[in-house]
Amino acid sequence: MISSFASKTLFICFIISTMTCFVALATDNNPLQDFCVADANSPVLVNGLVCKDPKVVTENDFFTSGLNIAGDTSKNLVGSNVTTVNVARIPGLNTLGISLVRIDFAPWGINAPHTHPRATEILTVIKGTLRVGFVTSNTENRHITKVLNEGDVFVFPEGLIHYQQNIGHDNAVVIAALSSQNPGVITIANAVFGANPDISADILAKAFQLNKNTVKQLQARF
Missing domain, CATH: 2.60.120.10 (Jelly Rolls)
Incomplete structure:
Protein backbone atom coordinates (compact mmCIF):
# COMPACT_ATOMS: atom_id res chain seq x y z
CA MET A 1 0.00 0.00 0.00
CA ILE A 2 1.07 3.58 -0.63
CA SER A 3 1.60 5.51 2.58
CA SER A 4 -0.45 8.59 3.37
CA PHE A 5 2.65 10.79 2.95
CA ALA A 6 3.50 9.24 -0.44
CA SER A 7 -0.07 9.59 -1.57
CA LYS A 8 -0.12 13.30 -0.66
CA THR A 9 3.21 13.77 -2.42
CA LEU A 10 1.87 12.14 -5.58
CA PHE A 11 -1.24 14.31 -5.44
CA ILE A 12 0.83 17.51 -5.07
CA CYS A 13 3.07 16.43 -7.96
CA PHE A 14 -0.02 15.82 -10.09
CA ILE A 15 -1.40 19.30 -9.30
CA ILE A 16 1.94 20.98 -10.09
CA SER A 17 2.30 19.09 -13.37
CA THR A 18 -1.27 19.99 -14.36
CA MET A 19 -0.67 23.67 -13.59
CA THR A 20 2.55 23.55 -15.62
CA CYS A 21 0.63 22.17 -18.58
CA PHE A 22 -1.90 25.00 -18.34
CA VAL A 23 0.91 27.58 -18.23
CA ALA A 24 2.57 25.96 -21.25
CA LEU A 25 -0.70 26.19 -23.18
CA ALA A 26 -1.27 29.86 -22.26
CA THR A 27 0.55 31.15 -25.33
CA VAL A 185 -5.14 45.47 -27.56
CA ILE A 186 -7.57 46.84 -24.98
CA THR A 187 -7.27 50.61 -24.52
CA ILE A 188 -8.62 51.16 -21.01
CA ALA A 189 -10.48 54.45 -21.52
CA ASN A 190 -11.99 53.32 -24.83
CA ALA A 191 -13.12 49.98 -23.42
CA VAL A 192 -14.62 51.40 -20.22
CA PHE A 193 -16.23 54.62 -21.49
CA GLY A 194 -16.76 53.57 -25.10
CA ALA A 195 -18.37 50.16 -24.53
CA ASN A 196 -21.23 49.35 -26.91
CA PRO A 197 -23.81 49.26 -25.44
CA ASP A 198 -22.76 51.54 -22.58
CA ILE A 199 -21.73 50.19 -19.20
CA SER A 200 -24.24 51.57 -16.70
CA ALA A 201 -23.29 55.05 -15.47
CA ASP A 202 -24.17 53.88 -11.94
CA ILE A 203 -21.49 51.18 -12.15
CA LEU A 204 -18.81 53.48 -13.56
CA ALA A 205 -19.65 56.28 -11.11
CA LYS A 206 -19.11 53.93 -8.19
CA ALA A 207 -16.03 52.26 -9.70
CA PHE A 208 -14.26 55.55 -10.49
CA GLN A 209 -15.75 57.53 -7.60
CA LEU A 210 -17.29 60.07 -9.98
CA ASN A 211 -20.76 61.53 -10.25
CA LYS A 212 -23.03 60.15 -12.97
CA ASN A 213 -23.04 63.36 -15.00
CA THR A 214 -19.24 63.23 -15.30
CA VAL A 215 -19.45 59.59 -16.39
CA LYS A 216 -22.03 60.46 -19.05
CA GLN A 217 -19.82 63.28 -20.32
CA LEU A 218 -16.90 60.86 -20.61
CA GLN A 219 -19.05 58.28 -22.38
CA ALA A 220 -20.15 60.93 -24.87
CA ARG A 221 -16.50 61.66 -25.72
CA PHE A 222 -15.84 58.01 -26.59
Missing part, protein backbone atom coordinates in the same frame (compact mmCIF):
# COMPACT_ATOMS: atom_id res chain seq x y z
CA ASP A 28 0.32 30.84 -29.11
CA ASN A 29 0.36 27.22 -30.27
CA ASN A 30 3.73 25.87 -31.38
CA PRO A 31 3.96 25.18 -35.13
CA LEU A 32 4.03 21.52 -36.18
CA GLN A 33 5.42 22.22 -39.65
CA ASP A 34 7.79 24.64 -41.38
CA PHE A 35 5.05 27.23 -41.81
CA CYS A 36 1.29 27.68 -41.90
CA VAL A 37 0.62 30.72 -44.07
CA ALA A 38 -2.79 32.15 -43.16
CA ASP A 39 -5.61 31.70 -45.66
CA ALA A 40 -7.69 34.80 -44.99
CA ASN A 41 -10.38 33.62 -47.42
CA SER A 42 -11.13 30.34 -45.68
CA PRO A 43 -14.66 30.11 -44.19
CA VAL A 44 -13.39 27.72 -41.50
CA LEU A 45 -13.09 29.25 -38.02
CA VAL A 46 -10.25 28.00 -35.82
CA ASN A 47 -8.14 29.40 -32.97
CA GLY A 48 -5.77 31.15 -35.33
CA LEU A 49 -6.12 30.95 -39.12
CA VAL A 50 -6.38 28.04 -41.55
CA CYS A 51 -3.24 27.21 -43.54
CA LYS A 52 -2.87 27.83 -47.24
CA ASP A 53 -1.79 24.96 -49.44
CA PRO A 54 2.04 25.14 -49.14
CA LYS A 55 2.31 24.68 -52.92
CA VAL A 56 0.79 28.11 -53.54
CA VAL A 57 2.81 29.96 -50.87
CA THR A 58 5.18 32.64 -52.19
CA GLU A 59 7.85 34.91 -50.75
CA ASN A 60 5.29 37.71 -50.46
CA ASP A 61 3.45 35.73 -47.77
CA PHE A 62 6.45 36.41 -45.50
CA PHE A 63 7.05 40.03 -46.45
CA THR A 64 5.77 43.55 -45.93
CA SER A 65 7.22 47.03 -46.38
CA GLY A 66 6.52 50.58 -45.38
CA LEU A 67 7.76 50.73 -41.78
CA ASN A 68 10.07 53.54 -42.89
CA ILE A 69 6.97 55.72 -43.41
CA ALA A 70 5.92 57.81 -40.42
CA GLY A 71 2.39 57.28 -39.12
CA ASP A 72 -0.02 60.22 -39.07
CA THR A 73 -0.22 61.36 -35.45
CA SER A 74 -2.90 63.97 -36.14
CA LYS A 75 -5.74 61.44 -36.53
CA ASN A 76 -6.54 61.24 -32.81
CA LEU A 77 -6.46 63.40 -29.71
CA VAL A 78 -3.65 61.48 -27.98
CA GLY A 79 -0.97 62.32 -30.57
CA SER A 80 0.25 58.88 -31.58
CA ASN A 81 -0.12 56.39 -34.42
CA VAL A 82 0.40 52.61 -34.27
CA THR A 83 1.38 50.77 -37.46
CA THR A 84 0.74 47.08 -36.84
CA VAL A 85 2.57 44.17 -38.46
CA ASN A 86 0.63 41.08 -37.41
CA VAL A 87 -0.76 38.01 -39.16
CA ALA A 88 -3.30 40.16 -41.01
CA ARG A 89 -0.40 42.00 -42.71
CA ILE A 90 2.08 39.11 -43.04
CA PRO A 91 0.12 35.84 -43.46
CA GLY A 92 3.32 33.86 -42.90
CA LEU A 93 3.29 34.89 -39.22
CA ASN A 94 0.43 32.45 -38.63
CA THR A 95 1.39 30.00 -35.79
CA LEU A 96 4.82 31.64 -35.31
CA GLY A 97 3.85 33.55 -32.15
CA ILE A 98 5.38 36.92 -32.97
CA SER A 99 4.41 40.32 -34.39
CA LEU A 100 5.59 43.93 -34.17
CA VAL A 101 4.45 47.53 -34.32
CA ARG A 102 5.89 50.90 -35.19
CA ILE A 103 4.59 53.69 -32.96
CA ASP A 104 4.97 57.35 -33.93
CA PHE A 105 4.50 60.10 -31.36
CA ALA A 106 3.89 63.80 -31.84
CA PRO A 107 5.62 66.03 -29.25
CA TRP A 108 4.07 65.16 -25.87
CA GLY A 109 1.87 62.55 -27.54
CA ILE A 110 0.94 59.38 -25.67
CA ASN A 111 0.10 55.76 -26.38
CA ALA A 112 -2.75 55.67 -23.86
CA PRO A 113 -2.86 53.07 -21.04
CA HIS A 114 -3.74 49.70 -22.58
CA THR A 115 -3.11 45.98 -22.31
CA HIS A 116 -2.25 43.16 -24.70
CA PRO A 117 -4.25 40.14 -23.49
CA ARG A 118 -2.13 37.64 -25.40
CA ALA A 119 1.40 39.03 -25.49
CA THR A 120 4.45 40.38 -23.72
CA GLU A 121 5.91 43.44 -25.46
CA ILE A 122 9.54 44.46 -25.84
CA LEU A 123 10.03 48.04 -27.03
CA THR A 124 13.07 49.78 -28.55
CA VAL A 125 13.32 53.56 -28.88
CA ILE A 126 14.46 54.50 -32.38
CA LYS A 127 14.13 58.27 -32.00
CA GLY A 128 13.28 60.64 -29.16
CA THR A 129 12.83 60.45 -25.41
CA LEU A 130 9.89 58.65 -23.82
CA ARG A 131 8.47 58.04 -20.39
CA VAL A 132 7.08 54.50 -20.20
CA GLY A 133 5.51 52.46 -17.45
CA PHE A 134 3.27 49.60 -16.40
CA VAL A 135 1.19 48.81 -13.32
CA THR A 136 1.33 45.48 -11.50
CA SER A 137 -1.80 43.53 -10.57
CA ASN A 138 -4.19 44.48 -7.76
CA THR A 139 -2.18 42.97 -4.91
CA GLU A 140 0.16 45.99 -5.13
CA ASN A 141 -0.81 48.19 -8.10
CA ARG A 142 2.87 49.13 -8.21
CA HIS A 143 3.73 51.67 -10.92
CA ILE A 144 7.04 50.78 -12.60
CA THR A 145 8.22 53.63 -14.83
CA LYS A 146 11.38 54.81 -16.58
CA VAL A 147 12.57 57.49 -19.02
CA LEU A 148 14.01 55.96 -22.22
CA ASN A 149 16.34 57.46 -24.80
CA GLU A 150 17.37 56.34 -28.28
CA GLY A 151 18.55 52.72 -28.27
CA ASP A 152 16.98 51.91 -24.89
CA VAL A 153 14.82 48.80 -24.52
CA PHE A 154 11.94 48.14 -22.11
CA VAL A 155 9.66 45.14 -21.48
CA PHE A 156 5.93 45.21 -20.66
CA PRO A 157 4.79 41.88 -19.17
CA GLU A 158 1.80 40.13 -20.75
CA GLY A 159 -1.61 41.44 -19.75
CA LEU A 160 -0.43 44.36 -17.59
CA ILE A 161 -1.66 47.92 -18.18
CA HIS A 162 1.10 50.01 -19.73
CA TYR A 163 1.67 53.28 -21.62
CA GLN A 164 4.25 55.43 -23.38
CA GLN A 165 4.61 59.23 -23.57
CA ASN A 166 6.88 61.33 -25.74
CA ILE A 167 8.39 63.85 -23.33
CA GLY A 168 10.39 65.71 -25.98
CA HIS A 169 9.68 68.65 -28.25
CA ASP A 170 10.29 66.60 -31.43
CA ASN A 171 8.60 63.53 -32.89
CA ALA A 172 9.52 60.15 -31.43
CA VAL A 173 9.52 56.64 -32.94
CA VAL A 174 9.64 53.18 -31.37
CA ILE A 175 9.58 49.63 -32.68
CA ALA A 176 8.04 47.00 -30.43
CA ALA A 177 7.89 43.21 -30.79
CA LEU A 178 5.07 41.15 -29.24
CA SER A 179 4.97 37.47 -28.38
CA SER A 180 1.84 36.64 -30.38
CA GLN A 181 0.84 36.69 -34.03
CA ASN A 182 -2.33 38.50 -32.88
CA PRO A 183 -1.65 40.08 -29.46
CA GLY A 184 -4.87 42.09 -29.24
Whole structure:
Protein backbone atom coordinates (compact mmCIF):
# COMPACT_ATOMS: atom_id res chain seq x y z
CA MET A 1 0.00 0.00 0.00
CA ILE A 2 1.07 3.58 -0.63
CA SER A 3 1.60 5.51 2.58
CA SER A 4 -0.45 8.59 3.37
CA PHE A 5 2.65 10.79 2.95
CA ALA A 6 3.50 9.24 -0.44
CA SER A 7 -0.07 9.59 -1.57
CA LYS A 8 -0.12 13.30 -0.66
CA THR A 9 3.21 13.77 -2.42
CA LEU A 10 1.87 12.14 -5.58
CA PHE A 11 -1.24 14.31 -5.44
CA ILE A 12 0.83 17.51 -5.07
CA CYS A 13 3.07 16.43 -7.96
CA PHE A 14 -0.02 15.82 -10.09
CA ILE A 15 -1.40 19.30 -9.30
CA ILE A 16 1.94 20.98 -10.09
CA SER A 17 2.30 19.09 -13.37
CA THR A 18 -1.27 19.99 -14.36
CA MET A 19 -0.67 23.67 -13.59
CA THR A 20 2.55 23.55 -15.62
CA CYS A 21 0.63 22.17 -18.58
CA PHE A 22 -1.90 25.00 -18.34
CA VAL A 23 0.91 27.58 -18.23
CA ALA A 24 2.57 25.96 -21.25
CA LEU A 25 -0.70 26.19 -23.18
CA ALA A 26 -1.27 29.86 -22.26
CA THR A 27 0.55 31.15 -25.33
CA ASP A 28 0.32 30.84 -29.11
CA ASN A 29 0.36 27.22 -30.27
CA ASN A 30 3.73 25.87 -31.38
CA PRO A 31 3.96 25.18 -35.13
CA LEU A 32 4.03 21.52 -36.18
CA GLN A 33 5.42 22.22 -39.65
CA ASP A 34 7.79 24.64 -41.38
CA PHE A 35 5.05 27.23 -41.81
CA CYS A 36 1.29 27.68 -41.90
CA VAL A 37 0.62 30.72 -44.07
CA ALA A 38 -2.79 32.15 -43.16
CA ASP A 39 -5.61 31.70 -45.66
CA ALA A 40 -7.69 34.80 -44.99
CA ASN A 41 -10.38 33.62 -47.42
CA SER A 42 -11.13 30.34 -45.68
CA PRO A 43 -14.66 30.11 -44.19
CA VAL A 44 -13.39 27.72 -41.50
CA LEU A 45 -13.09 29.25 -38.02
CA VAL A 46 -10.25 28.00 -35.82
CA ASN A 47 -8.14 29.40 -32.97
CA GLY A 48 -5.77 31.15 -35.33
CA LEU A 49 -6.12 30.95 -39.12
CA VAL A 50 -6.38 28.04 -41.55
CA CYS A 51 -3.24 27.21 -43.54
CA LYS A 52 -2.87 27.83 -47.24
CA ASP A 53 -1.79 24.96 -49.44
CA PRO A 54 2.04 25.14 -49.14
CA LYS A 55 2.31 24.68 -52.92
CA VAL A 56 0.79 28.11 -53.54
CA VAL A 57 2.81 29.96 -50.87
CA THR A 58 5.18 32.64 -52.19
CA GLU A 59 7.85 34.91 -50.75
CA ASN A 60 5.29 37.71 -50.46
CA ASP A 61 3.45 35.73 -47.77
CA PHE A 62 6.45 36.41 -45.50
CA PHE A 63 7.05 40.03 -46.45
CA THR A 64 5.77 43.55 -45.93
CA SER A 65 7.22 47.03 -46.38
CA GLY A 66 6.52 50.58 -45.38
CA LEU A 67 7.76 50.73 -41.78
CA ASN A 68 10.07 53.54 -42.89
CA ILE A 69 6.97 55.72 -43.41
CA ALA A 70 5.92 57.81 -40.42
CA GLY A 71 2.39 57.28 -39.12
CA ASP A 72 -0.02 60.22 -39.07
CA THR A 73 -0.22 61.36 -35.45
CA SER A 74 -2.90 63.97 -36.14
CA LYS A 75 -5.74 61.44 -36.53
CA ASN A 76 -6.54 61.24 -32.81
CA LEU A 77 -6.46 63.40 -29.71
CA VAL A 78 -3.65 61.48 -27.98
CA GLY A 79 -0.97 62.32 -30.57
CA SER A 80 0.25 58.88 -31.58
CA ASN A 81 -0.12 56.39 -34.42
CA VAL A 82 0.40 52.61 -34.27
CA THR A 83 1.38 50.77 -37.46
CA THR A 84 0.74 47.08 -36.84
CA VAL A 85 2.57 44.17 -38.46
CA ASN A 86 0.63 41.08 -37.41
CA VAL A 87 -0.76 38.01 -39.16
CA ALA A 88 -3.30 40.16 -41.01
CA ARG A 89 -0.40 42.00 -42.71
CA ILE A 90 2.08 39.11 -43.04
CA PRO A 91 0.12 35.84 -43.46
CA GLY A 92 3.32 33.86 -42.90
CA LEU A 93 3.29 34.89 -39.22
CA ASN A 94 0.43 32.45 -38.63
CA THR A 95 1.39 30.00 -35.79
CA LEU A 96 4.82 31.64 -35.31
CA GLY A 97 3.85 33.55 -32.15
CA ILE A 98 5.38 36.92 -32.97
CA SER A 99 4.41 40.32 -34.39
CA LEU A 100 5.59 43.93 -34.17
CA VAL A 101 4.45 47.53 -34.32
CA ARG A 102 5.89 50.90 -35.19
CA ILE A 103 4.59 53.69 -32.96
CA ASP A 104 4.97 57.35 -33.93
CA PHE A 105 4.50 60.10 -31.36
CA ALA A 106 3.89 63.80 -31.84
CA PRO A 107 5.62 66.03 -29.25
CA TRP A 108 4.07 65.16 -25.87
CA GLY A 109 1.87 62.55 -27.54
CA ILE A 110 0.94 59.38 -25.67
CA ASN A 111 0.10 55.76 -26.38
CA ALA A 112 -2.75 55.67 -23.86
CA PRO A 113 -2.86 53.07 -21.04
CA HIS A 114 -3.74 49.70 -22.58
CA THR A 115 -3.11 45.98 -22.31
CA HIS A 116 -2.25 43.16 -24.70
CA PRO A 117 -4.25 40.14 -23.49
CA ARG A 118 -2.13 37.64 -25.40
CA ALA A 119 1.40 39.03 -25.49
CA THR A 120 4.45 40.38 -23.72
CA GLU A 121 5.91 43.44 -25.46
CA ILE A 122 9.54 44.46 -25.84
CA LEU A 123 10.03 48.04 -27.03
CA THR A 124 13.07 49.78 -28.55
CA VAL A 125 13.32 53.56 -28.88
CA ILE A 126 14.46 54.50 -32.38
CA LYS A 127 14.13 58.27 -32.00
CA GLY A 128 13.28 60.64 -29.16
CA THR A 129 12.83 60.45 -25.41
CA LEU A 130 9.89 58.65 -23.82
CA ARG A 131 8.47 58.04 -20.39
CA VAL A 132 7.08 54.50 -20.20
CA GLY A 133 5.51 52.46 -17.45
CA PHE A 134 3.27 49.60 -16.40
CA VAL A 135 1.19 48.81 -13.32
CA THR A 136 1.33 45.48 -11.50
CA SER A 137 -1.80 43.53 -10.57
CA ASN A 138 -4.19 44.48 -7.76
CA THR A 139 -2.18 42.97 -4.91
CA GLU A 140 0.16 45.99 -5.13
CA ASN A 141 -0.81 48.19 -8.10
CA ARG A 142 2.87 49.13 -8.21
CA HIS A 143 3.73 51.67 -10.92
CA ILE A 144 7.04 50.78 -12.60
CA THR A 145 8.22 53.63 -14.83
CA LYS A 146 11.38 54.81 -16.58
CA VAL A 147 12.57 57.49 -19.02
CA LEU A 148 14.01 55.96 -22.22
CA ASN A 149 16.34 57.46 -24.80
CA GLU A 150 17.37 56.34 -28.28
CA GLY A 151 18.55 52.72 -28.27
CA ASP A 152 16.98 51.91 -24.89
CA VAL A 153 14.82 48.80 -24.52
CA PHE A 154 11.94 48.14 -22.11
CA VAL A 155 9.66 45.14 -21.48
CA PHE A 156 5.93 45.21 -20.66
CA PRO A 157 4.79 41.88 -19.17
CA GLU A 158 1.80 40.13 -20.75
CA GLY A 159 -1.61 41.44 -19.75
CA LEU A 160 -0.43 44.36 -17.59
CA ILE A 161 -1.66 47.92 -18.18
CA HIS A 162 1.10 50.01 -19.73
CA TYR A 163 1.67 53.28 -21.62
CA GLN A 164 4.25 55.43 -23.38
CA GLN A 165 4.61 59.23 -23.57
CA ASN A 166 6.88 61.33 -25.74
CA ILE A 167 8.39 63.85 -23.33
CA GLY A 168 10.39 65.71 -25.98
CA HIS A 169 9.68 68.65 -28.25
CA ASP A 170 10.29 66.60 -31.43
CA ASN A 171 8.60 63.53 -32.89
CA ALA A 172 9.52 60.15 -31.43
CA VAL A 173 9.52 56.64 -32.94
CA VAL A 174 9.64 53.18 -31.37
CA ILE A 175 9.58 49.63 -32.68
CA ALA A 176 8.04 47.00 -30.43
CA ALA A 177 7.89 43.21 -30.79
CA LEU A 178 5.07 41.15 -29.24
CA SER A 179 4.97 37.47 -28.38
CA SER A 180 1.84 36.64 -30.38
CA GLN A 181 0.84 36.69 -34.03
CA ASN A 182 -2.33 38.50 -32.88
CA PRO A 183 -1.65 40.08 -29.46
CA GLY A 184 -4.87 42.09 -29.24
CA VAL A 185 -5.14 45.47 -27.56
CA ILE A 186 -7.57 46.84 -24.98
CA THR A 187 -7.27 50.61 -24.52
CA ILE A 188 -8.62 51.16 -21.01
CA ALA A 189 -10.48 54.45 -21.52
CA ASN A 190 -11.99 53.32 -24.83
CA ALA A 191 -13.12 49.98 -23.42
CA VAL A 192 -14.62 51.40 -20.22
CA PHE A 193 -16.23 54.62 -21.49
CA GLY A 194 -16.76 53.57 -25.10
CA ALA A 195 -18.37 50.16 -24.53
CA ASN A 196 -21.23 49.35 -26.91
CA PRO A 197 -23.81 49.26 -25.44
CA ASP A 198 -22.76 51.54 -22.58
CA ILE A 199 -21.73 50.19 -19.20
CA SER A 200 -24.24 51.57 -16.70
CA ALA A 201 -23.29 55.05 -15.47
CA ASP A 202 -24.17 53.88 -11.94
CA ILE A 203 -21.49 51.18 -12.15
CA LEU A 204 -18.81 53.48 -13.56
CA ALA A 205 -19.65 56.28 -11.11
CA LYS A 206 -19.11 53.93 -8.19
CA ALA A 207 -16.03 52.26 -9.70
CA PHE A 208 -14.26 55.55 -10.49
CA GLN A 209 -15.75 57.53 -7.60
CA LEU A 210 -17.29 60.07 -9.98
CA ASN A 211 -20.76 61.53 -10.25
CA LYS A 212 -23.03 60.15 -12.97
CA ASN A 213 -23.04 63.36 -15.00
CA THR A 214 -19.24 63.23 -15.30
CA VAL A 215 -19.45 59.59 -16.39
CA LYS A 216 -22.03 60.46 -19.05
CA GLN A 217 -19.82 63.28 -20.32
CA LEU A 218 -16.90 60.86 -20.61
CA GLN A 219 -19.05 58.28 -22.38
CA ALA A 220 -20.15 60.93 -24.87
CA ARG A 221 -16.50 61.66 -25.72
CA PHE A 222 -15.84 58.01 -26.59
